Amino acid sequence: MTLAGELVLARNQLNQCSESENLDLVHETAQRVDLITAELQEAVMATRMQSIGIVFHKFNRVVRDLSSKLGKDIALVLEGEEVELDKTIIESIGDPLTHIVRNSLDHGIETPDKRIAAGKPEQGTLKISAYHEAGHVVISIIDDGAGVNRERVRAKALESGIVTQEQLDNMKDKEIVELIFKPGFSTAEVVTDVSGRGVGMDVVITNLTKLGGVIDVDSVEGEGTTLKIKLPLTLAIIPSLLVSVADRSFAIPQVNLVELVRLTGDELQDKIENLGGGSSVIRLRGKLLPLVDAQEILKIVNKTRDLSELASINIAIVKAGETEYGIVIDSLLDSSEIVVKPLGKHLKRCINYAGATILGDGTVALILDVMGVKSSMNLTSINQAKFDEYSDATVVDEDDERVDIRDKQSLLLVENGDKEQFAIPLGIVARIEKIKASQIEHIGGRNAIQYRGDTLPLFYLEELAKDITPIGDKENLIIVVFKISNREVGIVLSEILDVVETDSKVDAFTYKQPGIMGSVIVDEHITLIIDMYELVYTLMPKWRNEQKDESIKEIIHQGEQGKEEARTPVILIAEDSKFFMTQIKSFVEDIGYETITAEDGALALQALKDNADKIDLVLTDIEMPNMDGFEFTKLARADERFAKLPMIAVTSVSGEEAEKKGKDIGLDEYLVKLDRDQIIERCNYYLNK
Amino acid sequence: MINKNKHFDEHIEVELAIFHIGKLTCALKSLEIQEIIRVDNITPVYEAEECIKGVINLRGNIVTIIDMGVKFSFGALKTDKNSRIIIVRMKDEMVGLLVDMVDDILLADVTNIDPPSSNVKGLSGAFFTGIYKMEHSLVSILNVDEILNIEKK
Structure with missing residues (x-):
């Protein structure tokens, strides 16, 4: 209520000073209005928020009923029930979630005798948790069941004609698992009344997409399946990127946006391939993504442009369901929070739009619906086939490129x-x-x-x-x-x-x-x-000595305390580029540590095993030939002797996702290459621990 | 619609807004009109049906604009300072009709309104509810429901 009052006051003030022609005062008041509106927006949105517990609690019953029906022993673990989401999302998330839960119970978790035979605890566990992550809410559904049976998925997908043998052969493991999201897919051999009625996960995806959610599946055969659903906090106001196409503004919701790529000159020739028939692909870090021209999808021009002939292009890489593709746009304008307004009934046939929004200057900008664009451009059926063909032809090439990409x-x-x-x-x-x-x-x-x-x-x-x-x-x-x-x-x-x-x-x-x-x-x-x-x-040679003195003092200090024998710590450095190797080596040797070097993950693992009792810390690059840093860490961690060894990634591949992956498999720290002070500080920290 | 007509019948007189679409003089009952605005900044929606001129921001609502010239197959109307958008209600949303010029609002005697002929200047009679005979000309009264009907097209 105070806020509403304040808003009225600010408005009065704005009215008053807009007459006085004192620009500074107008600015100042506008700022106040901005502040109050933001607070008011927050307050109003908060009233719409409900905790997800409402949805979660009904699973207690679903799990209990189903498990007794299926003759399975399943424990349900709920986490993050207090996480809040917009009312509209809470209302519509129930059905897709129930579908997933039923699927997990029916296909995922095995019967007790099968579980015992597989050496697992008799009782299966289904864990549903909700948590906040980077402005979104993530709901994860984890079961410790049999995981997605790749063989059966393959056979089924072939049988139902979703994919061809050729496409199957070229698919990565993850892509095979993602086949379960395709329409008409069901692996249940016997249709039960619980699931397997042909209304598959594709319906779940469609429903989630309507809510602006994205789904990700990760499944290890024999160990279980993890489904992650990422949802926006609210539907009414969404952060989005404003882009311009043919001098018109369009908005792309941030949740669909993966990254922005700008290509010029030679790079453009290199990375964009014209497949003929008006379709092109972009080659991005070893992946091939279909490319669509915004001017074309929006019917601004009728002719298809040859993209590789332009001087430079901006591409927004978006993710629609399980498909990633690039949209060629003219320029980037701004990123802002937009209020979604529905389009009239006359426009409901325009599936490329999710709605419209009103920009700061009062004009209307249309919001692109990445799912709609995907289906209106037939990206899945036509291009995917070509695309697969294509990726087959360029496998060799890609590998070459990967060597270059290393150490960006x-x-x-x-x-x-x-x-x-x-x-x-x-x-x-x-x-x-x-x-x-x-x-x-x-x-x-x-x-x-x-x-x-x-x-x-x-x-x-x-x-x-x-x-x-x-x-x-x-x-x-x-x-x-x-x-x-x-x-x-x-x-x-x-x-x-x-x-x-x-x-x-x-x-x-x-x-x-x-x-x-x-x-x-x-x-x-x-x-x-x-x-x-x-x-x-x-x-300033003194500065270097200062630091050196400090580290050595600490080590001596440690020796005195008798925790460990006072000896110079040894650091194993795994790094394929000679240049970076020399750099990192000099950083740590400079302050008095000893080093052992290895040029790739495999050699590093060997070196680690050969000097098991000598090495005190590992610094590893991520992108290396033969065995990468992730693999190396995983294998090293698998050895009991190195379970507690400090392992630090020193890499130019940063980003939340890589960092999370790294932490998951046991890396202690993620550092940026060439940041000498940080590397030394962290080394000292772990060695003195 | 029927109910509405009855309503007008009782009043004997009905208020009409007279406007032009190309060479055709048309009218809408003023009760069906929410407001009439000037043309400003229409955002085109290219892949929509041809008669959809685009969308505008009307005090925070997104309103679809139908080019009446295209709708009646006269060709797209040229917008100038006389062009107007007539905002009408369709269930719970608003739709704008782009017309050439609005020149009068008058009270019409219902006895001067005849049922529409089966076609008016080559257009289906279904688009109209009646013809109002003015002193020097005939005015076709539009059937908003039919014009906004989506299923038909």
Whole structure:
């Protein structure tokens, strides 16, 4: 109520000051209105929220009734009943969930005698939990049953004509499991009155999609099945990305959005393949995804454009059910929370739209329905077939590419003097400041600048790397700030050019000199990579010693306490790129640790087994040939001796998903390559534990 | 509809809004009209039926706009400063009819309204509920329900 009052007051104020023509005052009031509306929105939405327990509780009965009917012994575990969702979602989630639960009970969990025969506890467990994750609610349904029987799925899918033998042969394990979501699919050999009546998981998917939810299945044969449903908190207001197609705005709900890709020039030629008949695919990290042109689906143009002939394209990769595909859009406008409004009855035949929304300027923007676009473009039937054919033909190629993709580095491109391009690994940059040359003070033989009441020491590239063109006399300068030995320091540069992701090989020899790690080719320019640590440590040798002293002191301290024999800790480094290997090795050897190196996961595992009692910590890359970091960690963890060994991933492949996967299989920590201080800090932490 | 007619019959006079669609002079009973607005910023929906001009934002509601020129097969209407959108209600939603010009609102004597002929300028008579005879011209009174009927098309 207070809020409503406040809103009225703010409105009055806005009315008043809009007449006074005092722009500042209008801004200020608009801001207040914004604030109050946001609070009010939250409050109103909160009244619509209900806890999911309402839905969960009815499963107690469903499970009890069904298990006695099926002659199974099943325990139900409910978690996260207090998680709240919008009323409309709560109302419609019950049916699909019940369907999944019945499926799990009927096909998933085995009868007690089968379970005992498989060496499992007699009682099966079905766990249903709800939790928050990144602005969504996830409901997971986990059973410890037999898992999805791949053979039976294959046979059934062939029999019912959902896929061809050829398609089956090319499918990954996960894709086979996902076949259960196809319409008309049922693996139950005998149709029971519980499930297997041909109304399959596809109905569940359709219902969930209506709610803006996505489903993911993960099944290990003999161990069980996990289904994860990701739902938006509310349906009325959804975060979405505004894009422009032919000068019109369209909204794509964030929940459907996987990533955004921009391709230009050669890259575009490389990654986009025209399959003829107006369909194209994009090659993305070893995957081939169908591509649709927004201009075409929205019937703005009738002709199909040849995408590979454009100068550059923006692609929104979206996920519709189990299919991922790319939509070619003209440009990205903004990401914002939009209010979904239904379209009139005359437009219900336009399946490409999920509704409309009103933008800040009062105009209407249509909301793309990724499921609708998928079916209106026939992405599953026609393109999928072509697409499979195609992926078959390019298998060899893909493998080649994978080698290149390894160790993608994000680099900040900068300029020092004229015409010389430098790069700084983005992972170690704390922030970037713009300054005037006159702000720099030269004191005690060093340069510094006053920053928020502190002194920020500044270094010039040419102080150490003598052979490069000096920065010269420039008024506007850039400082790249990063942390070193718990201090913030800045490197003075003349200009920021770009941030790029590169997979080019790093040449660590040709241009190596103090302060320069090596060179890499970016946009056809030879670019020198700045070694910030070496630069600072060479100029300020005391700082390096400080840190070294500290770590050694700690180790000695530990030795004194008699916890462990005082000896130099040994670190195993698994890393396939020589360049990064040298870097990481020098980081840790610098502060006094010993290292053992291995070039891939398999060698690392061997080295680990050979030196089982010597190695105190493992630093591993994720993307490596022969055996990747995940596999290596999994296998190492499987060995009892290494169950407690600190294992840290040092990688350029970051992202929540990879990180979660890593943590799940037993990695202690996920670090970004070349962030020296972080690597050392974490090593010290684990070694002193 | 029948009920409504009865309602008008009792009043003997009925208020009509007179407007033009191409060369055709039409009318709608004012009680069926929610409001008449100027044309502003129509967002086109390209893959909809041809007669759908697009959608607009009417005070927070998304309203579908039907181009009456296309609906009556006269060809798309050119929008200018005289163009108007007549907002009518269809069950629980609003629909806008794009017309050329609204020029009058008058009280019509029901005795001057005849049932429609089976076709008016080549259009199905079903689109109209009656013909109102004015001094110099004939005005076709639109049958909103039929125009908004989705099933038929």
